[in-house]
Amino acid sequence: MGKVQTLAPDMMKGFGSLFTSVMKEGALPLKYKELIALAMGVGSCCEPCINLHVKKCLNAGATKEEIMEAASVAVVMQGGPAYTYMPAVVDALEANGQ
Template identity: 35%
Template structure:
């Protein structure tokens, strides 16, 4: 039986880094965007956005990393919870909007 999301799984990413080094480095560079100290968007809000997106995409590794980083910069549990609930509301809204598309496709005769 498979078990998902083990801490040890991160070691497999090193295999990707070796197999596709340029692409992996581009990915790592992109991931660093969140941790930039106060751009036009302050770091606190960057972390809250990252947490909300991580919940929307379901990346448990991102959730863990960004929650830990957010806690280090004094993001409160209330701010964290609000960001997660906003993400949840938008995901539900997207499902509802796409649900209308499903009905449209169901009703089409083609």
């Protein structure tokens, strides 16, 4: 992302501001927001998103079981393409000591 930061600093700053304004405690606890973000990452077949949000889910207090269940909801809603990214969720859990 370093090159993107150099070439599109305003976009990066704007996205960072949006991310931090949404992904914090609010009416929904941060853990729930991270589980939603993880499910969205699985549903959109975005492996970097999966890796990031598994780690953030764990940091927000989510259990391995909660993470797998949230990812499974994405499979129900998105079908086969999302299903093929379930191993990425398991790999990210293992990479984070789970």
